Amino acid sequence: MPGRDLGQASACEPWDAERAAGIIAGHARREGATLPILHALQETFGYVDAEAVPLIAEALNLSRAEIHGCLTFYHDFRSEPAGRHIVKLCRAEACQAVGADALHAEVLARYDVAWHGTSRDGQVTVEPVFCLGLCACGPAALVDGEPVGRLDLDTLADALTERAA
Amino acid sequence: MSITLYLPKDAASLALGADRVAKALGRAAAARGLDVTLVRTGSRGLLWLEPLLEVATPAGRIAYGPVRPGDIESLLDAGLAEGGAHRLRIGRPEEHPYLARQQRLTFGRCGIVDPASVEDYRAHGGYRGLEAALAAGPAGIVEAVKSSGLRGRGGAGFPTGIKWNTVMLAAADQKYVVCNADEGDSGTFADRMLMEGDPLTLIEGMTIAAVAVGATRGYIYCRSEYPHAFAALNTAIAAAERAGTLGADVMGSGRAFHLEARLGAGAYICGEETSLLESLEGKRGIVRAKPPIPALKGLFGQPTLVNNVLSFAAVPWILEHGGPAYAAYGMGRSLGTLPIQLAGNVRRGGLIETAFGLTLREVIEEIGGGTASGRPVRAVQVGGPLGAYFPESLFDTPLDYEAFAAKKGLLGHGGIVVFDDTVDLARQARFAFEFCAAESCGKCTPCRIGAVRGLETIDKVIAGESPRENLALVTDLCEVMTDGSLCAMGGLTPVPVMSALTHFPEDFSGRGARLPLAAE
Ligand SMILES: Cc1cc2nc3c(=O)[nH]c(=O)nc-3n(C[C@H](O)[C@H](O)[C@H](O)COP(=O)(O)O)c2cc1C
Ligand code: SF4
Ligand code: FES
Numbered sequence: 001m002p003g004r005d006l007g008q009a010s011a012c013e014p015w016d017a018e019r020a021a022g023i024i025a026g027h028a029r030r031e032g033a034t035l036p037i038l039h040a041l042q043e044t045f046g047y048v049d050a051e052a053v054p055l056i057a058e059a060l061n062l063s064r065a066e067i068h069g070c071l072t073f074y075h076d077f078r079s080e081p082a083g084r085h086i087v088k089l090c091r092a093e094a095c096q097a098v099g100a101d102a103l104h105a106e107v108l109a110r111y112d113v114a115w116h117g118t119s120r121d122g123q124v125t126v127e128p129v130f131c132l133g134l135c136a137c138g139p140a141a142l143v144d145g146e147p148v149g150r151l152d153l154d155t156l157a158d159a160l161t162e163r164a165a
Numbered sequence: 166m167s168i169t170l171y172l173p174k175d176a177a178s179l180a181l182g183a184d185r186v187a188k189a190l191g192r193a194a195a196a197r198g199l200d201v202t203l204v205r206t207g208s209r210g211l212l213w214l215e216p217l218l219e220v221a222t223p224a225g226r227i228a229y230g231p232v233r234p235g236d237i238e239s240l241l242d243a244g245l246a247e248g249g250a251h252r253l254r255i256g257r258p259e260e261h262p263y264l265a266r267q268q269r270l271t272f273g274r275c276g277i278v279d280p281a282s283v284e285d286y287r288a289h290g291g292y293r294g295l296e297a298a299l300a301a302g303p304a305g306i307v308e309a310v311k312s313s314g315l316r317g318r319g320g321a322g323f324p325t326g327i328k329w330n331t332v333m334l335a336a337a338d339q340k341y342v343v344c345n346a347d348e349g350d351s352g353t354f355a356d357r358m359l360m361e362g363d364p365l366t367l368i369e370g371m372t373i374a375a376v377a378v379g380a381t382r383g384y385i386y387c388r389s390e391y392p393h394a395f396a397a398l399n400t401a402i403a404a405a406e407r408a409g410t411l412g413a414d415v416m417g418s419g420r421a422f423h424l425e426a427r428l429g430a431g432a433y434i435c436g437e438e439t440s441l442l443e444s445l446e447g448k449r450g451i452v453r454a455k456p457p458i459p460a461l462k463g464l465f466g467q468p469t470l471v472n473n474v475l476s477f478a479a480v481p482w483i484l485e486h487g488g489p490a491y492a493a494y495g496m497g498r499s500l501g502t503l504p505i506q507l508a509g510n511v512r513r514g515g516l517i518e519t520a521f522g523l524t525l526r527e528v529i530e531e532i533g534g535g536t537a538s539g540r541p542v543r544a545v546q547v548g549g550p551l552g553a554y555f556p557e558s559l560f561d562t563p564l565d566y567e568a569f570a571a572k573k574g575l576l577g578h579g580g581i582v583v584f585d586d587t588v589d590l591a592r593q594a595r596f597a598f599e600f601c602a603a604e605s606c607g608k609c610t611p612c613r614i615g616a617v618r619g620l621e622t623i624d625k626v627i628a629g630e631s632p633r634e635n636l637a638l639v640t641d642l643c644e645v646m647t648d649g650s651l652c653a654m655g656g657l658t659p660v661p662v663m664s665a666l667t668h669f670p671e672d673f674s675g676r677g678a679r680l681p682l683a684a685e
Binding site for chain 1: 176177179180181212213215348349350351352353354356357358389390391392393394427428429430431432433444445446447448449450451465506507508509510511514515537538546550580582583584585588593596600603604
């Protein structure tokens, strides 16, 4: 499994404060532990529940405001569960140069979502990102953490089918 | 008979189907009873040929690409094992014109070695730089880096040797070495390719830095958009620790260097070094006012060396071959090699490492082969989202920090994004503001408010609403942002905006809203 935040809701556990406290304790002694903790929670539960904020604050001896401020600053962290699959579409310039804007309009229409939204059947959450380092083979996407280049509606559908298999 | 094949697992190669090719190979080999060893490498950077499959032959490696899963049977029939003829056959990669004109110092091993193997790394010359560094000692290392002329590859081009000297001379019980692997600029992917294809070079460079400045701890701050690079780093760090080239006793020198890869969380501003340090400390990534500079008061208030991936990765070569050998490449005050990243609407996109000094035209036309769409090139953005849009009349600018600055552009991290004649520069200017509004850290008013106001005003221009007055307002806003912003996020957003306005005024003439603004 490459990296983190593959973000498949199907692979996520339901929120559980006790389990969360255990995860937090496992990282609490690291230098600057906030981000690793938030990543670990999101990896486990698919999002960071509001109940985690006081737990982290207590473990790190920081204020709740500091943890809340951190949680809301970064684009990666979600406060609610996402759909079964997470599609991150690159909106940056090199992908724009090969028609990403028009493609994104098609994708959003096809799955009937707005940015950050989840399709009504709960299958797909679509999120914008700025550059995936796949700029020579755009339009680019990450589908559940796996890169897809030269994206169009068909390759996206194929990637989602492959991920579901 | 046993065959050794090489196939990248670089993210771009995966994005174009490398894993499906690997599976097809596995199936075909099993069906034919072939004994195949498949080594997963990084990419050579000829990205339009990915997935690029190579086979070891007595005459060296022979490459085929771009390979689709359906090509495997015919490749095997054609005598893949012996490098046989096939319509996808490229020949020896080193002899391909794209690679043959490059000077690969930093990327010399990328695409060739197994990125997870210390043994393979050593077999290809790895750790000679670190050995030389341990023999030279801190002052000797800093002298080598100074004499190489190396300037920070993260964008600003600050002399690396001077920064190392400052941290070396700072007195503290704990110092840190931090690698900026946030690579947020559109059109850049060299950091990612190096981390995936040859992470041990970065690790070796950071270890040399740690020896030079007297640091025992280091972090690589890797952006979360790069999950494969993050995984490759962790694998390589563990391998280096097992081999004793990293950890409590680096190569038996008695020096300790503990390195950890940390994941960012999707914030462009965390590429700015002080925001990055805040983020590493577990806080919101908000820019710190300088001074104090991180070299004196950085991570957790301690002296900290912050460099880009490519700056660290250039160092092993410099220590092995000497500073003057590196300085022999390049032009003016831009010395050594620049990993150029060619992307966007271009026929042959990829990674090109050469000495500074090629012109933009040579890169786009000769190396890149013009646009992928076959239409004329109209604009090129160099240096990421804060870089200028250049028209054709500026294509003879050489890739050199000063030459770009003279044309009100910036070279940045060496990313070149090509647009054909369907581009609308008013929309690109609009995007520059939109991006700044989305990614601003919010600390200072010119950037936080200016970007939002700029976006609204450009929208009026695009809608044909008093274009002249509104463009004057945009220009005014840009001046305020340039002069009043705390960091280069707000300070440089005017660069793409004003370059679009200056070089492509016809796109701003207020012909009414032509296209729906899809993004909102
Ligand atoms: C908004 C902003 C974003 C930046 N992003 C990056 C980045 O992604 N990677 C990087 O190495 N430097 C980035 N920089 C430059 C860093 O602040 C810093 O100069 C650099 O990491 C120093 O390393 P170097 O001397 O090796 O270039 C950015 C600067 C600004 C103002
Ligand atoms: S210019 Fe923008 S990003 Fe930089 S410190 Fe000011 S608000 Fe933050
Ligand atoms: S601009 Fe889309 S992947 Fe880089």
